[in-house]
Amino acid sequence: MLEMAILGLLQEAPMHGYELRKELATKLGTLRAAISYGTLYPTLKRLKLAGWIGEAEANNDIIPPMTSKRGRVVYKITAEGKEHFADLLTQAGPETYDDAGFGVHFTFFSRTDRATRLRILEGRRRRIEERREGLREVLARAADRLDAYTLELQRHGLDACEREVRWLEELITNERSGRTPAFRNRAGLAGALNPDPPETPSPQPDRP
Amino acid sequence: MLEMAILGLLQEAPMHGYELRKELATKLGTLRAAISYGTLYPTLKRLKLAGWIGEAEANNDIIPPMTSKRGRVVYKITAEGKEHFADLLTQAGPETYDDAGFGVHFTFFSRTDRATRLRILEGRRRRIEERREGLREVLARAADRLDAYTLELQRHGLDACEREVRWLEELITNERSGRTPAFRNRAGLAGALNPDPPETPSPQPDRP
DNA sequence: GTGACGATGTATCGAGCCGATACATCGGAG
DNA sequence: CTCCGATGTATCGGCTCGATACATCGTCAC
Numbered sequence: 001m002l003e004m005a006i007l008g009l010l011q012e013a014p015m016h017g018y019e020l021r022k023e024l025a026t027k028l029g030t031l032r033a034a035i036s037y038g039t040l041y042p043t044l045k046r047l048k049l050a051g052w053i054g055e056a057e058a059n060n061d062i063i064p065p066m067t068s069k070r071g072r073v074v075y076k077i078t079a080e081g082k083e084h085f086a087d088l089l090t091q092a093g094p095e096t097y098d099d100a101g102f103g104v105h106f107t108f109f110s111r112t113d114r115a116t117r118l119r120i121l122e123g124r125r126r127r128i129e130e131r132r133e134g135l136r137e138v139l140a141r142a143a144d145r146l147d148a149y150t151l152e153l154q155r156h157g158l159d160a161c162e163r164e165v166r167w168l169e170e171l172i173t174n175e176r177s178g179r180t181p182a183f184r185n186r187a188g189l190a191g192a193l194n195p196d197p198p199e200t201p202s203p204q205p206d207r208p
Numbered sequence: 209m210l211e212m213a214i215l216g217l218l219q220e221a222p223m224h225g226y227e228l229r230k231e232l233a234t235k236l237g238t239l240r241a242a243i244s245y246g247t248l249y250p251t252l253k254r255l256k257l258a259g260w261i262g263e264a265e266a267n268n269d270i271i272p273p274m275t276s277k278r279g280r281v282v283y284k285i286t287a288e289g290k291e292h293f294a295d296l297l298t299q300a301g302p303e304t305y306d307d308a309g310f311g312v313h314f315t316f317f318s319r320t321d322r323a324t325r326l327r328i329l330e331g332r333r334r335r336i337e338e339r340r341e342g343l344r345e346v347l348a349r350a351a352d353r354l355d356a357y358t359l360e361l362q363r364h365g366l367d368a369c370e371r372e373v374r375w376l377e378e379l380i381t382n383e384r385s386g387r388t389p390a391f392r393n394r395a396g397l398a399g400a401l402n403p404d405p406p407e408t409p410s411p412q413p414d415r416p
Numbered sequence: 417g418t419g420a421c422g423a424t425g426t427a428t429c430g431a432g433c434c435g436a437t438a439c440a441t442c443g444g445a446g
Numbered sequence: 447c448t449c450c451g452a453t454g455t456a457t458c459g460g461c462t463c464g465a466t467a468c469a470t471c472g473t474c475a476c
Contacts, residue, residue: 002461018425026346027358030339030365033306039462041427072425098241109357131238138234149317150235156375157238160368167364210433226454247433249456280454
């Protein structure tokens with residue numbers, strides 16, 4: 001998952017670790033908490049070993065600090081890495097639908113074909129609906145067995161689930177109706193979004 | 209964290225692993241996903257080693273299945289375990305305020321003194337407010353740098369944060385105003401909650 | 417100037433936790 | 447009788463986190 005996030009960010013521009021982490025923290029929003037260095041650096045090592053990323057000597061003409069010893073390491077994605085990322089974009093396993101996985105996939109939706117976007121949104125909706133049903137079950141059947149605080153926690157959770165399902169419904173409707181990243185008109189910024197990128201109409205490489 | 213959850217549940221009744229997991233899954237709600245056995249059993253082992261829980265031979269008079277070989281193991285909390293749990297209830301570190309930690313602590317709020325409850329609720333609120341400010345920052349300053357999907361993810365995250373802060377505000381107000389687990393009147397179940405348990409007015413054992 | 421400090425930056429370690437897997441028993445459906 | 451799904455205990459590899467260490471850079475006070 002982190003693998004996909006890193007590859008996706010490096011596709012936009014070469015970066016060093018510190019930068020990568022900051023970008024990760026802001027872009028991946030709430031679903032995915034800030035990544036730790038204890039995760040980031042080993043992953044970078046792994047990706048380099050797999051040949052998906054490579055080190056680009058820090059361009060000292062542009063960013064000259066760090067003169068000696070252990071200079072900053074700038075990573076850039078390789079051709080194999082781009083290919084692998086393209087695969088990851090269309091694949092969806094169970095981990096695609098948990099909070100972290102969904103956050104990463106969603107972040108790269110503008111580079112994902114419409115069919116895959118729909119598949120992922122619907123998978124996520126299904127996941128949340130299951131969680132919601134579980135909570136309703138508890139609230140309906142075992143409410144008397146639970147103390148007031150536990151009950152309140154369940155209610156709050158149920159609320160969040162219902163809200164997310166509605167959000168997903170809206171996104172799905174939008175996807176189906178053609179206008180791609182066009183979300184409902186929010187106060188003031190109706191026309192601000194790009195009308196539509198070329199958008200290959202999802203020829204989608206058949207893959208199990 | 210899982211340690212606290214297990215101790216808390218075993219305080220209610222002795223249980224075996226499978227039961228524990230089910231109880232954990234329903235009670236801890238959404239904040240804490242279902243625990244895996246690969247986590248549960250090693251933790252039980254650790255707790256046993258620490259002397260906080262012990263094995264109680266499965267009472268075959270009541271639950272007779274599993275006749276031979278590797279019978280089911282029923283765990284029960286020890287005196288030391290109860291003491292340790294009481295400590296955990298009043299302590300609050302940084303991990304108390306992330307999703308999982310807060311969920312566990314909140315679940316045991318009916319066994320927590322009011323002062324600690326307030327401390328934890330306020331800590332959680334602070335944590336979420338920070339997350340919210342971060343998102344507002346991004347949305348305000350870097351909105352043009354982000355594509356429509358990423359933007360929508362941030363908005364949804366911000367929405368969830370604002371909602372949770374409001375929820376916490378309400379809980380905090382309730383705590384301060386005395387009526388302990390009495391939440392706002394919800395459609396239909398106004399009088400359904402216990403008026404108030406004995407509730408020691410938080411003499412709170414002074415502890416760093 | 418210089419010394420302290422905070423931001424930037426790379427990296428490792430121990431421990432917690434997960435998903436997959438293996439194995440075994442029990443109750444019931446076909 | 448046999449298969450199957452629920453119950454039940456347990457381990458393993460691998461991902462991830464928080465803590466920690468170390469080094470450089472810019473800047474502000476003194």
